[in-house]
Each structure stands twice: as structure tokens, then as C-alpha cells.
Amino acid sequence: MSDEKRLSQEEIEALLHAADGDRSLEGQGQAAETGLQDAERQTLGEIGTISFGAAAGTLAALLKQPVEITEPTVRLSSSEEAYQVDGGAKVWTSVQFKDGLHGSYALAMKLQDAKAVADLMLGGTGVDVTSDLNELHLSALSEAMNQVVGTAATAMSSIFHRPIRIHPPRVTETSDAAGAAPGAPFEGQLVCVSFRFKVGSLIDSTLSQWIPLAFARELAQLARTAGSSDDSTAAQRPRQTAGVETSAGIRGEGVPSSERVVQRPEFVEFPSQKRVNPTPANLSLLYDVPxxxxxxxxRTKRSIKEILELTTGSILELDKLxxxxxxxxxxxxxxxxxxxxxxxxxxxxxxxxxxxxxxxxxxxx
CATH class of the missing domain: 2.30.330.10 (SpoA-like)
Structure with a gap:
């Protein structure tokens, strides 16, 4: 190569820096493509607020305690962190959608919080529960979480404008960071939606929802599409404005507010009728149902020890006078x-x- 065509050292270094910059930009583009955008975070937070905010009322009725599930935070995480956070001692509720959506997520509740909820479900006080979770506790938790995620699914139906149903959820316990909840969607990147979880004066903690990244982005996209459909439908509705009546109809655009006519609406009065409670004609078909x-x-409560000590002639004092x-x-x-x-x-x-x-x-x- 002749001296005229030979590159100087400065030119070679400039070319190398440019190549490194291109690779850096390419990497940033891939990260943005696989990450979570701010709009998606906001949408997922709104979905969580609506769905689990509604579920709080259901849980309050079950526990007979005021319940708050509020202040969601959305972040990108991993399956490893899902198990390691809070020391791994958690109770998982795995939810698989049946109709309306195709995907799954899992709810994670701290183990001590789950013990308190189970104790309240079984008629206890939920205070200082130190015993391990047994089959009876897990059954009570399953009933509570079935009601919670069912109410959340119903609320999601209003968001996505479609009926949404779920399979019966699975409740399992993990006691350490190495444990895994069977059926939980924990592979690859996850989106963690963390809620502040309060039950009366007993619990002030967090409840976290873990969603596979691909499914989370799909939920955000579906919610935005449903919202756009609402906006377009509203835009197509006839505008109800005060205006000047012409032979072509009502002209409301461009009329100054001082010239608009405001009138009280006139309603047609219907004659009063005696209300009658209708009786279904086929109600007689149910008369033979036993x-x-x-x-x-x-009623009364006794410990296992007292029950085992019952003999013929024992007297149980009831709670009624x-x-x-x-x-x-x-x-x-x-x-x-x-x-x-x-x-x-x-x-x-x-x-x-x-x-x-x-x-x-x-x-x-």
C-alpha cells in the first residue's frame, strides 16, 4: 500500500471508536427492546390498582378486618430475585387464566402474613401466630386467595372489555431461597408489581405480583388498545352542546357562551302505578327441591387436648345463655x-x- 493510501494512526483510532459506538448503540437498542418502558410500567400499575383494589373489599369481608391493597410499584426483576426476596419464606398463589387472557402470574405473601390471614380465616385473632402452616391453614388460605384472585379477574374484565376467567389457584409454601412454587411462572425476566398490604392493625407489609415479562407487556398493550377503543367510541358520539337550532339541526360550534341558551329539562310525568313484586310463573317447579x-x-371452642380428654358424662358449656x-x-x-x-x-x-x-x-x- 502506498503512503498516499495508508491511514494515519489517528484515523485508525477514530474508526475503532466509531465501531465501538455503533456496538454500544446496538446494545442499548436491544436492552430497550427487551426491557419495560415507562408507559408499560404505568399501565401495569393501573391494572394492579383496579384489580387488587377491588379484591381488598372481598378479603375484608372474609377476614372481618379492614384491608388495604394500595400504592403499587412496578419494576423489572428476575426469577432468582423472586425466590430470594424476603429470605424466600413466602406463600405463593399461582394463577392461570382460563378464558379472555392466555398467561399466568403468581402472588407472593410473606410467610408470617400468610399465617395471620389463615388464623383469621379459621376464627382466630391473627396475633402472634407461631405455629407452622398445616393442611388446614393452607386450605383456608386457598379459599381466601381464590376469592381474592377471582375478584381481581372480574375487575380485569372491565379493563379489557372481555369476560376473564381463571383456573382454581394453587397455594404453596416456600421456606427458603432454594424452594420453588409448583406451577409458578418463574423463568427468565419477570415484572414485579408490589403493593402495600394492610389488614387492620395486624399486618402492614407488602404483597407482590410476579408476571413473566412477555405476558406483562401483552397486558399493557391490551389495556392501551381497550383504552383507545373507549376514546374513539367517545369521539364518535354526538356532541351535546347548546347552540342555535337551524333547519339542518343543532349547530353548537363557535357559539359564545354568553349567547348559549340554558333551559331546564322537561320530563314527562308517568301515572303512578302500584308496584307489584312479580312471581316467576315456573317457581312451582322448585317446590319439591329438598x-x-x-x-x-x-357453639364452643376447645383445644385438642380438651377434646381428647372428653369422657361419658363430660359437660360442654355453650356460648348461648x-x-x-x-x-x-x-x-x-x-x-x-x-x-x-x-x-x-x-x-x-x-x-x-x-x-x-x-x-x-x-x-x-
Whole structure:
């Protein structure tokens, strides 16, 4: 190569720096492509706020304690961190969508928080629960989390404008960082949505939702698409503006506010009619359906040791006073109060009060 075509040392170094810069920009582009954008973080936070905010009311009814699930934070994480955070001692609820969405996520609750929730579900106080989780505790947690994620799925239906259903969730426990929750979607990058989780004065902690990155981005995209559909539908609706009536209709654009006519609406009065509660014509088809009626005299709690010590002649003191009304249940739902009577040689119960429809609805929840 002649001297005229030979590159100087400065030119060679400049070319090398330019190549390094191109590779750096390429790497940044790939990172941005596989990462999580700010708009996606915000959308996922809104989805979590709406869905699990609604679920807080369901959990409060189950635990008979005020429940708050608020202040979500969204960040990109990994499966390793999911198991290692909080020392790995957690209870996982794995959720698989059945209809409306194709994917899964997992909820992680600190082990001590899960113990308190299980104790409340079983009628305890939730204070200083030191015993390990047994099958009964896990069954109670499964019922609670089934209600929570079911309510969250219903709330998500309103976000995505489609019916969404889930498979029955799976609740498992991990006691160390090496443990894995069966069925949890923990492979590769994950999106962690952390909520502040409060239950009365018993729990002030965090509840975290772990979503595979690809599914999280799909949720964000679907939510934005549904939101755009709402905006376009609203834009196509006729504008309700005050204006000047012409032969072509209502002209409302460009009319100064001082010239707009504001009038009270006129409503047509309907003749008063006597309200009648309709009775379904085919209600008689249900008359032969058998229902189990149970009368409860009272209840009591005893430890396992006391139960094992029961012998013939032992007396159990109930929580009802003598002469106090007994509870009447139909298919395990309390519907009335009554008093015990004797009919010939058999016990009976005289109905003294019917539970109000509002209270019956609360008992059904």
C-alpha cells in the first residue's frame, strides 16, 4: 500500500471508536427492546390498582378486618430475585387464566402474613401466630386467595372489555431461597408489581405480583388498545352542546357562551302505578327441591387436648345463655331465630324472627 493510501494512526483510532459506538448503540437498542418502558410500567400499575383494589373489599369481608391493597410499584426483576426476596419464606398463589387472557402470574405473601390471614380465616385473632402452616391453614388460605384472585379477574374484565376467567389457584409454601412454587411462572425476566398490604392493625407489609415479562407487556398493550377503543367510541358520539337550532339541526360550534341558551329539562310525568313484586310463573317447579334445615343451640371452642380428654358424662358449656334464641339455618345459611319447644315427645322450634334480606346477603358473601 502506498503512503498516499495508508491511514494515519489517528484515523485508525477514530474508526475503532466509531465501531465501538455503533456496538454500544446496538446494545442499548436491544436492552430497550427487551426491557419495560415507562408507559408499560404505568399501565401495569393501573391494572394492579383496579384489580387488587377491588379484591381488598372481598378479603375484608372474609377476614372481618379492614384491608388495604394500595400504592403499587412496578419494576423489572428476575426469577432468582423472586425466590430470594424476603429470605424466600413466602406463600405463593399461582394463577392461570382460563378464558379472555392466555398467561399466568403468581402472588407472593410473606410467610408470617400468610399465617395471620389463615388464623383469621379459621376464627382466630391473627396475633402472634407461631405455629407452622398445616393442611388446614393452607386450605383456608386457598379459599381466601381464590376469592381474592377471582375478584381481581372480574375487575380485569372491565379493563379489557372481555369476560376473564381463571383456573382454581394453587397455594404453596416456600421456606427458603432454594424452594420453588409448583406451577409458578418463574423463568427468565419477570415484572414485579408490589403493593402495600394492610389488614387492620395486624399486618402492614407488602404483597407482590410476579408476571413473566412477555405476558406483562401483552397486558399493557391490551389495556392501551381497550383504552383507545373507549376514546374513539367517545369521539364518535354526538356532541351535546347548546347552540342555535337551524333547519339542518343543532349547530353548537363557535357559539359564545354568553349567547348559549340554558333551559331546564322537561320530563314527562308517568301515572303512578302500584308496584307489584312479580312471581316467576315456573317457581312451582322448585317446590319439591329438598332443603336441609338445622337448628343450632350454641357453639364452643376447645383445644385438642380438651377434646381428647372428653369422657361419658363430660359437660360442654355453650356460648348461648339459657332462654336465648337459637339460630335456624337453611342449607347452612342463617335465615331466622327461634325458641325451643316440645311437641308431644319431640323437640321443635318456634320461629320468632326472620333475618333481614340485607343481613342474609351478607351471610351469603
Amino acid at each position: 332443603l336441609q334445615v338445622t337448628v343450632e343451640l350454641g 339459657a332462654g336465648e334464641p337459637v339460630d335456624i339455618y337453611v342449607n347452612q345459611k342463617r335465615v331466622a331465630l327461634g325458641e325451643v319447644v316440645v311437641i308431644d315427645e319431640n323437640f321443635g322450634v318456634r320461629v320468632t324472627d326472620i333475618i333481614s334480606p340485607a343481613e342474609r346477603m351478607r351471610n351469603l358473601q
